Amino acid sequence: MAVGQVIRSHSNIYYVLIEGREFECRSRGRFRLEKQVVLAGDLVEVLIDGEEGRIDKVLPRRTVLERPAIANVDQAVILFTLREPEADYPFLDRVLIHVERAGVAPIILLNKIDLLEPAMVADFCHIYGEQVGYSVYPIGALDGLGLDVVRPLLAGKLSVLAGHSGVGKSRLVRSLEPSRQDVRVGELSEKLGRGKHTTRHVELIPIASGGLLADTPGFTYLEFHDLEKRDLAEYFPEFRRYATQCRFDDCIHNKEPDCAVRAAVAAGAIAERRYANYTGFLKEVEALKRW
């Protein structure tokens, strides 16, 4: 019996990576009866027979991400651009909340720095790195800029790529793993199939320098289900140190008097755009509650 990780599946065949080798596996018949789902990223016990195998057991999942459906994701690598395509800060802040709620650690890669003035890069790193406290790395996936810093962050981990269509996710995969020129760049494949019964194809790509990468459509239409208004601020880490100084203990930093978070926004210690997204999300949470 060996333990491996499911890296993709195709009509009841699961491709399982065991010590760097790929095995074609079927799941035990009983799984289908029990409606047990095997996800990409699942750690599984496999009975090997030559090049093939049978999945006997799915090991407990550390994390489960829905949309895209992947188990045991260690981190989300969020690609963001300021040009081509233009910055979409509400989307970035939304994805950050989504991955944090799934218990997945985010890393932000500011891509296409070849198109940016250094001051724009510095400004972005200042807000999301220093003020908010995330790990932010400026890169250029096309020319391989900054990728030597990124490689060690991926080694030994299952990372899911997130970001709008066109930000360079597929280009990054190809730059990190040149053997995968079959990964299509510059295609709007992510726009296809919404609302239809097309299965979203999930594939985990092994990177020679270590780690698995999922370049998978998803992270769209993220809503704040099961989130309380008072809990939203938890996902804005830069609010924390000010929130303790608000006049009211249950301040949600919206319209309350003597709110230290709003004062910090006015003083420039919290980015206005982050705060604007926060209040926008508050309204969404409220609207969902009315249902």
Ligand SMILES: Nc1nc2c(ncn2[C@@H]2O[C@H](COP(=O)(O)OP(=O)(O)O)[C@@H](O)[C@H]2O)c(=O)[nH]1
């Ligand atoms: N200038 C520039 N273009 C890039 C960079 N990275 C990716 N691109 C281009 O951006 C376009 C979209 O890239 P792609 O990887 O398909 O984006 P995806 O939709 O996120 O997978 C392609 O034309 C890429 O060549 C970069 O660092 N600089």
Ligand SMILES: [Mg+2]
């Ligand atoms: Mg792509």
Ligand SMILES: [Zn+2]
């Ligand atoms: Zn407050």
